[in-house]
Each structure stands twice: as C-alpha cells, then as structure tokens.
Amino acid sequence: MWQALFEIIPKPAILALAAYGAISWYVTGPLVAQRVAAVYHYPGCVAGLKAPLRPGVSPADKVLNDLERLPFFQSPLMRQLGLDGYLDLIRREREARREAARMSRPDPARKCVCLIAHAIERSRTAWAVHAASLRQIAWAEISGFDSLIREVEKEGRCHG
Amino acid sequence: MDKARILFQSTRFTVTETTLRTPRKTYALKDIDYIQVKRPIFILSLVLGGLLLAWTGMFWDLLYTGERVLLLAAIGVAVGLSSRVGTLVVHSWSLRGGELEDAIIWDIGTVRAVRDVLDQTMLRRSANETASGTAPYREGGDG
Numbered sequence: 001m002w003q004a005l006f007e008i009i010p011k012p013a014i015l016a017l018a019a020y021g022a023i024s025w026y027v028t029g030p031l032v033a034q035r036v037a038a039v040y041h042y043p044g045c046v047a048g049l050k051a052p053l054r055p056g057v058s059p060a061d062k063v064l065n066d067l068e069r070l071p072f073f074q075s076p077l078m079r080q081l082g083l084d085g086y087l088d089l090i091r092r093e094r095e096a097r098r099e100a101a102r103m104s105r106p107d108p109a110r111k112c113v114c115l116i117a118h119a120i121e122r123s124r125t126a127w128a129v130h131a132a133s134l135r136q137i138a139w140a141e142i143s144g145f146d147s148l149i150r151e152v153e154k155e156g157r158c159h160g
Numbered sequence: 161m162d163k164a165r166i167l168f169q170s171t172r173f174t175v176t177e178t179t180l181r182t183p184r185k186t187y188a189l190k191d192i193d194y195i196q197v198k199r200p201i202f203i204l205s206l207v208l209g210g211l212l213l214a215w216t217g218m219f220w221d222l223l224y225t226g227e228r229v230l231l232l233a234a235i236g237v238a239v240g241l242s243s244r245v246g247t248l249v250v251h252s253w254s255l256r257g258g259e260l261e262d263a264i265i266w267d268i269g270t271v272r273a274v275r276d277v278l279d280q281t282m283l284r285r286s287a288n289e290t291a292s293g294t295a296p297y298r299e300g301g302d303g
Contacts, residue, residue: 010203012200012201012202012203012204012207013203013204013207015204016204016205016206016207016208016211017211019208020207020208020211020212023212028215028219032219032220032222034278035219035223036222039222048272131215131219134214134215134219143176
C-alpha cells in the first residue's frame, strides 16, 4: 500500500504532510485551542461563575417579609418588647450565611482556566484537525466548546 | 593525492583527471557510471513551508505581532536554506550496493559544479577510450 502511495505522491510531499500533522498535534492545535478559548469562551465562563448563587428573593426571605407585615409584628407592644428586631436578626443571619457561601466558592478566573484546560485536553484531536484544516473543519467539540466546559464542570473537576 | 591535473577544487571536493576526492572518500573516476545530484529536502520544506504559510494567514487574528514576524521569517529562511542543500550520489553498476553509493551533502552550487566537471571529464575519458580502442563495451562489438 505504502509503495503504491509513494509512486503517486512524491515521498518528500508525504513526509511534509506527516510533519505538518505532527506540528498540528503538538504545536498549532493546542495553540489555536488556547487562543480561541481565551478570546471567545473564557469571558463567558467567568461571567457565568460570578453570577449570584440564587438570584431574586428566596422563599425564606418572602416568608420573613410577609411575617413583618402582619399586624401582630406591627403592634406597639411587640416593638416595645423588641420582638420585631428578631426578624431582622434572622434576616442578617441568612445574609451572613449567603456571603459565607459566596466566599467559599473558588475564584472564577482560576476555575475557568482549569475548566478550559481540561476541556482542551479532552478535545485535543478536534483542535488539531481544526488547525490543520485551516479552520475548514470544526467538529462538535469546537462548535459546542461552551457545552464541553459545562460538562467538565458538572463532572466535578476544578473544585477548590 | 594523485599527480593528475586538478580540474576543480573547493573546501570539500577535489576533482582531478582520474579521481574524485571528498572529505571521507576518494573515488577512481573509472569506477563511476553516473553521478546524480538532488535537492533532497527542498520539496519537503516547500510543501511544509506552504502549509505553514497558509496556516499563518488563516490564524493571523490569533497570533501576536512577534509570532507573525517570527513565523514568516522562519518559513522564508527554512525554504531558502533548504533550496541550497544538495546531495551528490556516485553510482557504479559494478560496485552496486557497496559503499560507493553514499550521498554527499553540501551546497547545491558546489555539488552541481562538481557534477559538471565530472561529466566533462568522464565524457573526455570515454571519447579517448573509444578513439584508442580500449573502451570496455564498444558498439557493434563481437561480445
């Protein structure tokens, strides 16, 4: 088979193509992946991780607000006894817990770097083909790279 | 070294009327059947250089200025240098498979000059042998 191939295509041209393939696998593929990820995928990843844990008013907060509005808590006796402040105490405690949860999350920038590195490693062949084909071939791993990053995150990688 | 007249001399090659002297070997011209000159890595570097040039163009937006300059310069230098590399292969039917058929790698200009001198010398030698009737294989010979 090789003999027939060498008869049709000159040997140096085949060697050049093999060298180009190796360069695409080891150098240009990973380079293109890193640059594309940095430009098109990293900002979205960081923004996604910086988003609040539970946006909007939680059901527990809604209950607290409703309780505050009850005539029972509005009565002067309750205020005199300082029981209306009890609701504030609960609210502050909940806020402190939420802040602690936010602080315990890993740094979004570092986490995204880690997630992207894992996603690139998983789609290495696709990036090599993309680089070698001069952007003409983009497999699903490349066109859906954001999904791949989310998939890597769901697997529990890059925590802590 | 033989006392024959020197026809060509460079840092690596010396051709006289009877011998070809290279850094590693000296060949008797009478043993040589033909000389082959090639540019072994030129097509390879041309194809690879072309592909890398196309790659640079297609991914221009993802490269830093320094990388663009470096890539273009490296491709140009590599193709330019590879076009200057030549090999001289000395063939002999009688010694086929022996060490006579080593490739000598050097600048293509020098290698071509050596081949030209060798060709002329071998032609002259062949003409002299034919004229004096000492050629080993003469056309129309009695076999």
